[in-house]
Amino acid sequence: MTPEERAQWLRAEINRHNYQYYVLDEPLIPDAEYDRLLRELQQLEARHPELITPDSPTQRVGAEPLDAFGEVRHRIPMLSLENAFSEEEVRDFDRRVRERLGTKEEIVYAAEPKLDGLAVSLRYEDGLLVQGATRGDGARGEDVTQNVRTIPSIPLGLLGDGWPRILEVRGEVYMPKSGFLALNERARRAGEKTFANPRNAAAGSLRQLDPRITAGRPLAFFCYGFGEVEGGPLADTHSDSMGRLTAWGLRISPELRRVKGAAGCADYYRRIAGRRDDFDYDIDGVVFKVDRYDQQERLGFVARAPRWAIARKFPAEEEITRVKAVEFQVGRTGAITPVARLEPVFVGGATVSNATLHNMDEIERKDVRVGDTVYVRRAGDVIPEVVRVITGRRPPDAKKVRLPARCPVCGAEIIKPEGEAVARCSGGLYCAAQRRESIKHFASRRAMDIEGLGDKLVDQLVERGIVHDPADLYSLTQEQLAGLERMGDKSAKNLLEALERSKKTTLARFLYALGIREVGEATAAALAAHFKTLDALKAARLDDFIVTGGIKGVGEVTANALCSFLASRPELEVEGDFATWLAGLKIRGLNPEVAGRIARAFGSLEALRAASPRELCHERRSLVEGVGPVIAEHIVAFFHQRHNIEVIDRLIEAGVTWDEEEAQPGQRPLAGLTFVFTGSLSRPRQEIKDRLQALGARVAGSVSKKTDYVVAGEAAGSKLDKARQLGVKVLDEAGLEQLLSGLGA
Ligand code: 5U1
Numbered sequence: 032m033t034p035e036e037r038a039q040w041l042r043a044e045i046n047r048h049n050y051q052y053y054v055l056d057e058p059l060i061p062d063a064e065y066d067r068l069l070r071e072l073q074q075l076e077a078r079h080p081e082l083i084t085p086d087s088p089t090q091r092v093g094a095e096p097l098d099a100f101g102e103v104r105h106r107i108p109m110l111s112l113e114n115a116f117s118e119e120e121v122r123d124f125d126r127r128v129r130e131r132l133g134t135k136e137e138i139v140y141a142a143e144p145k146l147d148g149l150a151v152s153l154r155y156e157d158g159l160l161v162q163g164a165t166r167g168d169g170a171r172g173e174d175v176t177q178n179v180r181t182i183p184s185i186p187l188g189l190l191g192d193g194w195p196r197i198l199e200v201r202g203e204v205y206m207p208k209s210g211f212l213a214l215n216e217r218a219r220r221a222g223e224k225t226f227a228n229p230r231n232a233a234a235g236s237l238r239q240l241d242p243r244i245t246a247g248r249p250l251a252f253f254c255y256g257f258g259e260v261e262g263g264p265l266a267d268t269h270s271d272s273m274g275r276l277t278a279w280g281l282r283i284s285p286e287l288r289r290v291k292g293a294a295g296c297a298d299y300y301r302r303i304a305g306r307r308d309d310f311d312y313d314i315d316g317v318v319f320k321v322d323r324y325d326q327q328e329r330l331g332f333v334a335r336a337p338r339w340a341i342a343r344k345f346p347a348e349e350e351i352t353r354v355k356a357v358e359f360q361v362g363r364t365g366a367i368t369p370v371a372r373l374e375p376v377f378v379g380g381a382t383v384s385n386a387t388l389h390n391m392d393e394i395e396r397k398d399v400r401v402g403d404t405v406y407v408r409r410a411g412d413v414i415p416e417v418v419r420v421i422t423g424r425r426p427p428d429a430k431k432v433r434l435p436a437r438c439p440v441c442g443a444e445i446i447k448p449e450g451e452a453v454a455r456c457s458g459g460l461y462c463a464a465q466r467r468e469s470i471k472h473f474a475s476r477r478a479m480d481i482e483g484l485g486d487k488l489v490d491q492l493v494e495r496g497i498v499h500d501p502a503d504l505y506s507l508t509q510e511q512l513a514g515l516e517r518m519g520d521k522s523a524k525n526l527l528e529a530l531e532r533s534k535k536t537t538l539a540r541f542l543y544a545l546g547i548r549e550v551g552e553a554t555a556a557a558l559a560a561h562f563k564t565l566d567a568l569k570a571a572r573l574d575d576f577i578v579t580g581g582i583k584g585v586g587e588v589t590a591n592a593l594c595s596f597l598a599s600r601p602e603l604e605v606e607g608d609f610a611t612w613l614a615g616l617k618i619r620g621l622n623p624e625v626a627g628r629i630a631r632a633f634g635s636l637e638a639l640r641a642a643s644p645r646e647l648c649h650e651r652r653s654l655v656e657g658v659g660p661v662i663a664e665h666i667v668a669f670f671h672q673r674h675n676i677e678v679i680d681r682l683i684e685a686g687v688t689w690d691e692e693e694a695q696p697g698q699r700p701l702a703g704l705t706f707v708f709t710g711s712l713s714r715p716r717q718e719i720k721d722r723l724q725a726l727g728a729r730v731a732g733s734v735s736k737k738t739d740y741v742v743a744g745e746a747a748g749s750k751l752d753k754a755r756q757l758g759v760k761v762l763d764e765a766g767l768e769q770l771l772s773g774l775g776a
Contacts, residue, residue, distance in 0.1 A: 034075055038082045041072040045088045046190060046280065053184035053251075054282045056752050086159050086188030091181050096241035100173035103164035107258045109152060109201060111169065111335050112145075112318065112342040118297045121319065124341045125293040128321060131330055131338065137292035138326070140319040141270040142299045143255065143284040145342050147230045147313040148205030149237055151179060152258050155198045158189040165237070169335055178237050179204070181246035186280035194279050195265070199258030206233040207311045210249025229313050254281050255318070268322045286746075289322060300343050302711065302746065307345070309709050309748035316344035348410045349418060350378035354403050357388065357432045361440050361464035363472050364548045365455040369394055369432065371405070371417050379409030386415040390452045391434050398422070402429035440464035460500065460674060467493045469546045473501040477552060478544035479536060479687075482529040483522065491515050501544070502678045505530060505685035534686045538565060539725075541689055545679070548665040556724065557656040558666070560702070564691050565679070569670045576663035581649040582628050589620030590644035593629075597640050605636050702727030704739040707754075710747030713764060726771075734759060742767050 032040070045068050052058045052065075069088060076083045083090065115121045128138055150166040163179030165172040179185055182204065189198070206214070211229040218225045226232035236248035254276055257264070265272040273283045290299045296319050303317050321327050321339035330338040356372040369388040376383055386407050388394050399405065399417055404424040409415040434454055438445055443458030456462050460469070471489050474481040481504070492498040497511055507530065512523035536544075542565075543555035550558070562568040581590070596618060597603070605612045610630035614623045621629075629647070633639040653659055658666070669675055706728050708716050719742070720730045734741055734753040741754035741761045754761050762770065 034079050035082055038072060038075050038079070038087075041068055041075065042084070042087055044068055045072065046186070046188070049088065049183065049186070050190055050280050054277050054280060056285070056755075058756070084188075086186075088187070090187065091183075092243055092246040094177035094180075094242050096243075097177070098240070100175060100238075100240070103152075103162065103167075103172050103174045105152060105164065105167075105170060105172060105258065107199070108335065109150060109166045109169045109172070109258070110332070110337055112340055113336045114316075115341050115343045116346065118293075118300070121296050121300075121341060121343050122293040124319075125296065128326075128330065128339065132326055137295075139268075139322045140290050140296060141268070141273070141287060141322045142290045142296065142317055142319050143287040144303050144310070144314040145316040145318045145344070146203040146205050146253060147315045148203040148233050149230075150201065151175070151204045151237075151252070152199055152201050153179060153185060153252075154258070155189055155194070155200075157196055158194055160185065160187050173238070175237055177242040178239060178245040179252075181242055182250045182252055184251045184282050190280035191278050195261045197259055197261035199260065200254045200276065200281055201256045201258055202252055202254035204233055204237055204250055204252050205229065205312050206236065206248070206250055208313065209311055210251075214249060251312075252282060254283050256320075264324050267324060269320050269324065269327070270322050272324075290319070296343070304345060305711060306746065306748055309750055311749035311753070314345075316342050318342050346378070346380035348379045349406050349408045350376045350383075351404060351421065352376035352383075352407055354399060354401055354405055354417070357394075357399070357401055359435060359439050361438060361456050361462060361468070363465060363468035363546050365438075365458065365462065365465050367434070367438070367445055367454045367456060371399065373405075373407060376407060378407055378415070381409065383407060383409055383415045386417045388417055388432075391432075391447070391454060392452045394432050400425065400429040400431050402426045438462055438464070463493055466499060470498060470501055470504070472546045473544045474504070474533075475544075478540060479533045480540075481526075481533045483526045484529070488515065488518070488526075500674075500678050502681035502685060505534070505682070505687070534688060536687065536689050538563075538689045538691065541565070541687065542568070545669070545675070547669045549662045550666065553724065553729070554655075554657045554662065556727070557658065560727065561655045568666075569676070569679075571667065571670075573660075573663050573667055576653065576655055576658050576666070577660055578652045578654060579650070580652075581645070581647050582625065582632055583649050584620075584622075584625040584628065585647050585649050586620060587644070587648050589618065589625070590647040592618045593621060593647065594642070594644045597636075603636070609634075609636065700726055705729045705731050705737055707731050707734050707738050707741050707750060708744070709734075709741060709750035709754075710744030712742070712744035719767075722771075740767075740770075 045065070048058070048060060048065050048068070072087070073089050076087065076089055113124070115124060125138060129135065132138075152162075152164045152166070152172070153160060154162040154164075160180065161176070162174065163176045163185075165175055167173060180187060206229040208229055211226065211232050214232060215225040226235060232248070233250060236245050236250055239245045254273065256269075257272065265275045270287060270289055273287060276283055286303065288299060290296055299319075300317050303314070307314060319341055320337075321330060327337070327339040332338060353374045354371045355374060357369050358372060360368045360370050362368060367390075369391065371386045371388050373384050373386055388397075388399060397417065397419055399420055402425070404421045406418040406421070407415055408418045434447065435445060437443065438456035438458055441456065441458040441462035441464065443456055443462060445454050446457050447454035456465065458465065460466055467489055470493065471486055473479055474484040474489065479501075484504070489498075492507075492515070495515075497507070498504060507527065509520070509523050509527060512518055512526060513520055537559070539552070539556040539559040542550065542558055543552050558568060562571065585593075593616075596616065608630075610623070610627045613630055614621060614626035629639065633642065651660065701723060704727075706723055708719070708730070712719060723730055731738065734750045734757065736757055736759075738754065738757070738759045741750060741759050743751045743754075743761050743763060751761065753759075
């Protein structure tokens with residue numbers, strides 16, 4: 032093979048693997064193999080510069096930094112989209128489309144997610160990428176050719192054949208969420224400025240005058256439409272035209288679908304919204320386009336937006352409102368949480384009038400004052416929070432927030448230990464708020480699951496002094512209940528039955544229900560599995576949770592250095608005091624204090640010589656998964672409080688029971704395995720999660736090398752891709768069932 036032939040072969044091979052990786056998401060070779068091909072081409076081109084072509088994969092970064100971006104006039108304007116914020120608005124759009132087209136037939140739409148990135152136009156001439164431009168004002172944008180050339184998913188030359196001589200594609204440059212997190216983490220470690228979100232990061236990265244900076248940023252691209260195309264459209268419909276792009280190495284959304292009518296649009300919106308967090312990119316809605324070009328043409332445009340397309344946006348997750356007051360709530364463990372009372376505002380699909388401020392440190396960090404105008408965020412099911420203050424709109428009488436000295440509920444002193452973010456009411460179970468919250472927690476679905484014992488009812492029971500602690504619940508009578516507001520005879524009877532049912536539980540649930548500080552469900556399950564009986568846990572001391580070994584202050588380096596030093600010098604003898612002699616050896620980390628501890632522990636050089644580095648090295652190992660020294664202290668302290676023991680005894684007297692057998696490790700066959708869900712499953716995720724957790728599995732939100740199984744439902748997203756990349760085992764629901772039935776579960 033001549034060098035020219037080899038270079039040609041390498042280029043074709045590298046482009047083929049780019050295509051497999053970026054367009055099809057099906058890499059054929061490991062990254063290291065790909066790097067070898069690229070390196071070989073680089074070396075070949077360095078020896079034979081005459082062989083370099085503009086679309087060579089080595090030519091992604093090469094240009095010098097610019098002083099300013101040039102201007103690009105878009106030959107076909109880059110349009111914007113009309114927005115819809117409800118199903119009804121999409122129905123109206125669909126009706127208008129049908130009226131204009133004079134048809135009663137269902138319209139076919141091309142539907143895809145709307146990426147939250149930057150619109151860009153790419154121009155290919157004779158198959159070569161000649162220009163990349165931002166949208167700008169739609170008519171003129173900035174020339175970012177050198178920067179888009181650095182984006183790996185943008186081909187420098189089109190693959191295959193059959194492409195038009197001039198092909199302009201439009202789409203979105205974005206930063207994957209995973210890349211954004213890694214980029215910010217790097218910036219944080221280097222003490223540099225971080226980006227607020229992936230969109231800002233993508234914009235900041237693409238608009239760099241030095242393409243080498245852009246090249247270092249994890250950007251990606253999806254096509255969603257066309258600009259100039261010589262010879263006219265590539266097919267009769269938008270979706271078919273898009274389909275042709277992939278063969279040429281251009282990436283389109285894997286979620287692109289044809290849907291029928293407004294009902295099809297609504298269904299598509301729901302499915303994508305439900306999977307929003309599964310995608311490795313931010314989306315802010317979905318886009319529907321009339322699929323047939325002849326229909327698009329008849330519909331035309333209004334101002335800068337086509338009449339044949341609409342974006343159904345997700346409800347805004349951030350809105351602006353005013354802080355009317357800041358109040359302090361007392362939680363189950365006495366934690367004091369500042370809550371902002373807000374002018375009601377519609378955000379994330381609901382009206383929000385309260386938002387958490389987390390703790391005093393957060394208030395100070397964000398400098399939130401009463402009277403301030405703030406951004407409030409409500410995303411998914413997460414509790415609304417105050418994100419930041421618009422200081423420019425601060426009124427002169429805005430008031431600073433101060434932590435009260437006393438609990439607003441019981442008047443006990445509020446304590447905020449030095450260095451801790453959380454302040455706590457010191458009233459313990461004398462504080463009605465703590466009692467109320469701990470009873471609500473005890474009754475909650477994932478704890479004792481007392482059906483019908485809602486928050487309002489608990490409030491009444493505590494306020495009227497009928498219930499002081501969880502054990503009181505089991506001596507409630509029909510008469511006591513019937514006297515409460517909104518409680519008829521039937522509801523009272525139902526509640527008593529629910530209380531009776533709740534008595535049969537599991538040790539894990541019972542431990543969780545007790546509300547021990549920092550003992551969540553997973554820790555409660557681990558405690559139940561480890562100690563097996565409540566009595567064993569009650570009797571446990573700190574060293575039943577944590578093993579401590581070696582000498583405090585001795586790390587691995589010091590332990591190894593000391594042992595190998597002594598081994599290499601068998602002739603050495605102690606002169607004078609053992610500790611002083613040890614410190615005098617000048618071994619790293621062996622200061623007089625540590626030397627003193629070693630000397631006291633071993634007593635003689637002979638004994639020390641016989642020790643292994645492991646015996647010296649200080650270690651603290653948890654015996655129960657998730658229970659470190661702090662949680663262990665909380666647990667021990669909890670079972671040392673007389674009041675708690677009394678409540679537990681009364682609960683057991685009242686008939687609360689569990690089968691201690693079920694806490695046996697043999698019943699936790701999935702212990703140590705991590706599962707991740709993706710896509711839509713036939714049953715609620717929580718239900719499957721409960722089942723797996725009960726068998727000892729961990730259920731995580733994202734895929735990593737530590738994931739053992741990814742359970743993929745219909746229309747699985749990027750987590751499935753990641754699983755495949757990492758070689759993680761993928762199960763569909765039937766596969767999961769098979770796995771579980773194999774365990775006899
Ligand atoms: N996915 C997608 N995003 N997006 C943005 N499609 C899409 N189409 C657009 C825009 C501005 O405009 C076309 C309707 C021309």
